[in-house]
Amino acid sequence: MxxxxxxxxxxxxxxxxxxxxxxxxxxxxxxxxxxxxxxxxxxxxxxxxxxxxxxxxxxxxxxxxxxxxxxxxxxxxxxxxxxxxNDKKLRQCFQSLVFFHIKAHANQLKHEFQSNIKHFQSTRLLLTNEETQYVDEELKNSLNKLKICPKSVKNIEKIISLVLKQGARLQYDDNESHEFNLTKSINELLLSKLNSIEYCTRQLINALVQMFKSLIISNPSFLKDHDWFYYDSYGIHFFLCYSIYHINNIHSHKIITSINMQCYQAALDLLLFTIQCLTHSLNDEIWAKIYLLDILNMLNFTNVVTNHEIFIEASQIGILNIVLNEYSFEDKILLDEDFNDTFQRILDNLIENNRIQILLCIYHTNERIRNLFQKSWNNQKYVNIMTKNRTTRQFFHALLNDYLLRTWLISTDLLFILLQKRECKLVKKLLKLSPSLVHQCDNDGNDPLLYVCLNVSGCRQSIVEFLIKMGCDLQRRNSMNQNLIDALRLEKNRKLLRRLIEQKMIQIDDVSNEITTTLFSRLQ
Known part of the structure; x- marks a missing residue:
């Protein structure tokens, strides 16, 4: 009923x-x-x-x-x-919505920028000298009024209209003391509200975003503006990235208790817009390197605790993916020592903090970044980290489930490191995913079965039985001409040999001295 x-x-x-x-x-x-x-x-x-x-x-x-x-x-x-x-499937569905949204919004902003910049330039070309001076002066006066009445939507909309409809342009002065500072204005009028209890209407936030976009269109040089953070000054990209990845107002030291999602969305919007602007305006990749280093340095390795955590974490990955794709990683950039050092440190942090999605996002970007990833990878160190506890082991299993990453990992010495640590479950998972690994050899010519018998101490019966069932070559000889029977007859392996015979896992022919097994079927 x-x-x-x-x-x-x-x-x-x-x-x-x-x-x-x-x-x-x-x-x-x-x-x-x-x-x-x-x-x-x-x-x-x-x-x-x-x-x-x-x-x-x-x-x-x-x-x-x-x-x-x-x-x-x-x-x-x-x-x-x-x-x-469980919850995992639900989270994946909503994360995919955010990834789609970020990509679609970036494409929309690309068309918006191209359309508006073309319209602005054509409008300004039609102005007479007197008209140009008039609209530019009007824009300057309206921006001065903004300092007095920052919440006047009417004045903000006038600024937008002056630029996009009348072709007004504010001249940029390289002098740090110039009257209007775009980065400082974005900090004060928008980003400062990210964690504030102060109410901001959707109309005001949308108007501010459109105003900042129009000012960038009228004069992209404003992207060079800086504002102070402690004892250094930084550009607009730094403060936008800080807001998105630290989810905090740059000048706030309070614990995050609430997030104004309209302001967060506005920061996303402006960051994506500046990326489109720089992609259109600059032919080099220096801007992309700066953005990428900022993001890598700002990756927050603690979980976001908020009602919007899925949206925020997925947005962070989506933005990172866009910047990675904008950056082609030329050889001269990859050889940059600062970049390599930063990448190594970030990779360490990703492993230590179980950030599987960000790590896979980086690895899947392109071949050049994968080469850098592989160069920075340290199997011994990372296996030690990823086998510390249950949570890190789950992270390890997730890595092995990724086909592209696993395809590379199996070409390394990962299997032998896992065998050395007697990580039976991980070894079984790896070999079931890639059965051909039973024929992989170390530098001394040992396959996995010979390696365990010669180099691994402690209880090994379970893993040896598994390797036999998986089809390891029982007659293989290593570079020292040792085979399995030689290894099993070592003093440390006498007990193991006896148990394998008792369990009828192997038989030894006394005449030929060869080992055979009655197990021909591999584990499914």
Missing amino acids: SSTFEALPDEILMIIFQYCGGVYNIFRTFSGLNKRLNSILVDRRLHLFTDFLCMHHSNTNLDYYYNSALFHDVSQQLLSLTKTE
Whole structure:
């Protein structure tokens, strides 16, 4: 018999869901209970997907999102979700929505920048000298008013109109004391509100973002503006990255208790916009290197504790992926000592803090970054880190599940390091994923079975039996002309030899002195 709750019309249930907390918590609570509730949750009329992405219902891109293959695929996965499935699948679905959103928004901003810069330049070319002086002076006066009335949406919209519709341009002065500083203005008017309890309307935040974009379009030189942080000055990219990756106002030392997601979205918007601007305006990759180093240095290795943690963490990965793809990693850049040192340190931190998604994002970027990744990798050190406890072991298993990374790892000495540490479960997983590894040899010509018998101490019966079942060559000889029977007859292996014979794992021919086994089938 259905409950009173389930008897309610779809429209009433949609209203109830809207008062049940954040989008992710709504799905955690109600998804998988039955097919009808699953269907209501993914219903476009409820707008849960776009609410999760902090998109307003009036956004003109909603149709593009809902008609996309990604949205359709996520909807189908969530429709078939059952309550017995764990949280992992749900998180993956919502992370994929964010990755799609960041990529789509970056493409949208690319077209927005190209369209606006073209329109601005053509408009300004049509101005007479008198008209140019007039609109430029008007823009200067409006920016001065902004210092007095920073919340005047009317004045902000006037600034936008002066630039985009009338071709006004504020001259840039390399002197640090010039009247208008874009980076300082973004810090004071927008980023300072990231963790503030001060209420900011969506209209004001959107107007500020459009104003900053228009000023960049009118004069990209403003991207060179700096503001102070402690004893050094930094550019706009630093403060935007800091807000996105540290999720904090640069001048705040308070523990994060709340996040203004509209401000966070605005920071994402501006960072993506500056990337498009620099990609269009500059032919070199220095800007991409600066952005990448800033992001790598700012990666927050502690989990974000907030209702928006999935969106924030996925956004951080999405931004990193975009910058990595903008950066082709020329040889001269890869040889940069500072870059290599930073990359090595970041790789260490990613392993130590179990940041699997960021690590895989970096590795999957392109061949050049993979070469740097492989050059910086230290199997012995990282295996020690990844076998410390249950959590790090789960991280290790996740690495091995990635086909591209595993394909490279099996070409290294990873298997022999795991054998040396007697990591039986990890060895079994690796060999089941890549059975051909049973024929891999170390520098002395030992295959895994010979290696265990000659170089590994302690209880090894289980792993030796497994290697035999996996099809290791029982007659192989190493570079010292030792084979398995030679190894098993060593004093330290007498007990192991006796047990293998008792368990009928092996038989020794007294005449030929060869070892055979009756086990021909490998583990499935």
